[in-house]
Amino acid sequence: MSANPKPVADDESAPIQANDARVLIVDDLRSSRMLIGSVLKAAGFTNLDYAVDGVDALERFQENEPDVVVLDIVMPRMDGFGVCHEIRNTLNSDVPILIQSGVQEGNQRVRAFDEGASDLVSKPINAAELVSRLKLHIERRRMIDRLQRYQHRMEEELHAAESMQMSLLKTPEQLAELTAPRGAEVEAFYLASHKLGGDLWEAFAVDENRFGLLMFDLSGHGVTAAINAFRLHMLVNSYKTLRTDPAAWLAQVSNDLYSMLPVEHFSTGFYGIFDRRDRSLTYAGAGAPTPVLIRGDEAIELDGSGVIMGCLPSSEYETRRIQLQPGDQLCLYSDALYEDFDDPTQSLGVEDLIKHIRIGLEKRAEAGFADALVRSILGRFPESMPDDLTILRLEVK
Amino acid sequence: MEYTADHSGDALCVRISGVLTFDDHGRFKSIVDLIAKGAESQITLDLAQTKMIDSAGIGMLLLANDKAAKELKKLNLTGVTGHVAKVIELSKVDQIIPIS
Numbered sequence: 001m002s003a004n005p006k007p008v009a010d011d012e013s014a015p016i017q018a019n020d021a022r023v024l025i026v027d028d029l030r031s032s033r034m035l036i037g038s039v040l041k042a043a044g045f046t047n048l049d050y051a052v053d054g055v056d057a058l059e060r061f062q063e064n065e066p067d068v069v070v071l072d073i074v075m076p077r078m079d080g081f082g083v084c085h086e087i088r089n090t091l092n093s094d095v096p097i098l099i100q101s102g103v104q105e106g107n108q109r110v111r112a113f114d115e116g117a118s119d120l121v122s123k124p125i126n127a128a129e130l131v132s133r134l135k136l137h138i139e140r141r142r143m144i145d146r147l148q149r150y151q152h153r154m155e156e157e158l159h160a161a162e163s164m165q166m167s168l169l170k171t172p173e174q175l176a177e178l179t180a181p182r183g184a185e186v187e188a189f190y191l192a193s194h195k196l197g198g199d200l201w202e203a204f205a206v207d208e209n210r211f212g213l214l215m216f217d218l219s220g221h222g223v224t225a226a227i228n229a230f231r232l233h234m235l236v237n238s239y240k241t242l243r244t245d246p247a248a249w250l251a252q253v254s255n256d257l258y259s260m261l262p263v264e265h266f267s268t269g270f271y272g273i274f275d276r277r278d279r280s281l282t283y284a285g286a287g288a289p290t291p292v293l294i295r296g297d298e299a300i301e302l303d304g305s306g307v308i309m310g311c312l313p314s315s316e317y318e319t320r321r322i323q324l325q326p327g328d329q330l331c332l333y334s335d336a337l338y339e340d341f342d343d344p345t346q347s348l349g350v351e352d353l354i355k356h357i358r359i360g361l362e363k364r365a366e367a368g369f370a371d372a373l374v375r376s377i378l379g380r381f382p383e384s385m386p387d388d389l390t391i392l393r394l395e396v397k
Numbered sequence: 398m399e400y401t402a403d404h405s406g407d408a409l410c411v412r413i414s415g416v417l418t419f420d421d422h423g424r425f426k427s428i429v430d431l432i433a434k435g436a437e438s439q440i441t442l443d444l445a446q447t448k449m450i451d452s453a454g455i456g457m458l459l460l461a462n463d464k465a466a467k468e469l470k471k472l473n474l475t476g477v478t479g480h481v482a483k484v485i486e487l488s489k490v491d492q493i494i495p496i497s
Contacts, residue, residue: 217452218452219452219453219455219456220419220452220453220456221419263459263460263463264453264456264457264459264460265456266452266455266456266459268452286488287487287488287489288487289487290487304487305486305487305488305489306489307488307489307490307492307493308455308488308489311459312492315492335451335452339449339451341416341418341449341451344416344448344449344480347449347480387451
């Protein structure tokens with residue numbers, strides 16, 4: 001985090017103080033400067049600076065940027081409007097500027113706001129009004145600063161966490177190294193909804209002939225789902241012995257999630273093992289969106305159903321098996337691909353999805369299957385999705 | 398999401414309409430409170446008018462079920478149809494919460 005030169009507490013819960021604010025008082029009349037100065041001193045302000053005209057004001061401003069400016073309009077060399085304009089447009093500062101204006105000067109009051117003034121204070125000076133408005137604007141400015149710093153820090157932290165999460169996922173090269181010797185090709189795509197996501201996919205070797213491919217979608221999204229995804233990632237890499245048995249493997253993960261997750265959280269899951277010796281896929285599902293197998297003109301819907309994981313102390317799953325052929329394309333995806341909560345009527349059924357998957361397969365040479373599939377469904381490629389999106393494609397060689 | 402609650406003897410029926418998603422956490426909490434604090438021991442969540450449900454929505458149903466169980470009450474789901482029926486069928490929620 002960068003050092004903050006302003007004397008503002010970084011503790012977000014600390015009350016916002018105005019009295020230590022640096023106030024630049026700009027007026028060509030010495031008596032007016034002294035009057036405003038004494039009013040502010042009496043109100044507890046100690047950090048006061050003075051400028052005698054517009055040019056002097058800008059010099060002092062650049063020398064030591066104030067927290068707030070009290071500005072006269074009519075001054076030699078550069079008037080208050082000019083100062084206001086320069087501060088906003090040349091110095092690009094959003095410091096609060098209070099312009100002193102007489103009540104009879106209607107046009108000037110409008111122009112003051114046009115030039116970027118934050119507020120007006122009456123002239124001749126009303127002490128109570130000046131102090132109240134000054135405090136209001138300083139506090140408001142500091143509140144915004146505090147929120148901006150907080151937001152910035154959160155963004156940095158989320159970005160760091162996002163990098164950590166992405167580093168859990170295998171690279172295309174790692175995937176190729178795993179799957180090519182085992183008679184298949186796997187393409188993976190992942191897009192988190194709020195930088196951090198609760199989707200997780202993984203692939204690993206079972207032995208020299210087989211590899212496992214898994215996909216989870218943890219309930220919710222954002223930070224909580226991501227933390228659970230990290231924990232799940234640790235789990236899935238710890239069960240080495242059950243990897244040959246999809247149903248037993250999912251049950252083990254589910255039972256561990258049951259003791260790990262709060263009652264309203266769970267995960268859907270899919271775990272499949274591809275065996276190059278007989279080109280078979282044995283798999284088990286736990287509420288996984290229907291996996292789709294495209295074989296030439298044929299489309300086969302696999303059964304991804306099964307009790308969602310982490311809800312029962314002891315869950316049971318069913319291992320299913322399908323015989324695959326060279327050229328078969330298996331597509332796995334999370335529900336974000338076909339569900340539209342803003343407009344439920346736009347949600348896709350499996351039949352619609354199969355059409356889009358075919359288009360995705362046809363056009364995958366351009367920028368990959370997932371890109372073509374998402375473009376086919378949405379008509380464009382979005383910067384973010386309302387929910388985490390994972391797409392996996394397994395091609396049998 | 399909107400809901401109405403019918404109290405009838407020992408039975409509480411909450412009819413949930415619209416879309417039940419992540420954004421409804423706040424409102425759903427009042428349903429959970431009704432279940433936990435009400436005198437009725439037979440709770441029905443009627444989803445006939447629920448158009449869609451996401452994973453957070455399923456989580457809320459699990460939470461309601463858990464609260465009911467802790468208060469020694471019985472909760473069941475009814476009127477499951479359309480998108481909600483598909484999600485529940487796929488995720489076998491019936492193994493966790495009774496569906497009538």
